Amino acid sequence: MNLQKPIFENKQHGPGGGIPLLKSLWEKFDLSLLFLQKGIVKHSGVSSWLMAFAYICGLIAQKPSVNQCADFTLDSPILKVLLKGESISQSAFSRFFSKPFEWLQFAVGRIQRLQEHPESWLSEGDVIALDDTKVAHPFGKNFPSCAGCLIVLAGIISGV
Known part of the structure; x- marks a missing residue:
């Protein structure tokens, strides 16, 4: 078939x-x-x-x-x-x-909220996009491939 x-x-x-x-x-x-x-x-x-x-x-x-x-x-x-x-x-x-709000602190708080719920817990190797650097944009090609992301590494979160 x-x-x-x-x-x-x-x-x-x-x-x-x-x-x-x-x-x-x-x-x-x-x-x-x-x-x-x-x-x-x-x-x-x-x-x-x-x-x-x-x-x-x-x-x-x-x-x-x-x-x-x-x-x-x-x-x-x-x-x-x-x-x-x-x-x-x-x-x-x-x-x-x-406006110069504490956007990075908000992003960290958002990740902490995700960690409070079993269905959204992060695992090693997960990637969290913090901004739109992955979106096709005229200036996007100037960013490294993981700019604006956090990568979960063995229980810690590493900013890239």
């Missing part, structure tokens, strides 16, 4: 697909509280966790720029509810992510 190669349809994502799942994971790891604990506070009248959450939702919905992520906050019914009818502008996203 020969199996044929499967045919995958390239379906477009709806303006909210995956957001409920992401929100439940966000709550499980209590990332909203982590933003506050690391001093990453409200920006442009929007809670920092909500700004980051909306941006991540945009990236998952294949919106590769802050401008498209800002537009996505207007298109997604779920984000409209979370934002209580407000929107996040492109400039608000840009200023938020370029």
Whole structure:
């Protein structure tokens, strides 16, 4: 018996697909509280966790720029509810992510949260991406192959 190669349809994502799942994971790891604990506070009248959450939702919905992520906050019914009818502008996203918050401390806190749950424990050899250096970007070729990652080595976490 020969199996044929499967045919995958390239379906477009709806303006909210995956957001409920992401929100439940966000709550499980209590990332909203982590933003506050690391001093990453409200920006442009929007809670920092909500700004980051909306941006991540945009990236998952294949919106590769802050401008498209800002537009996505207007298109997604779920984000409209979370934002209580407000929107996040492109400039608000840009200023938020370029502000000198303790992003590395947040990333370390995120890893600690993952370690609190058996299903997300890290094992030796696991790699955690801390930023977008793996994403195709004009400046990405200037980074070493593991820049912006943490690699788990025999019970310790090593920054690369």
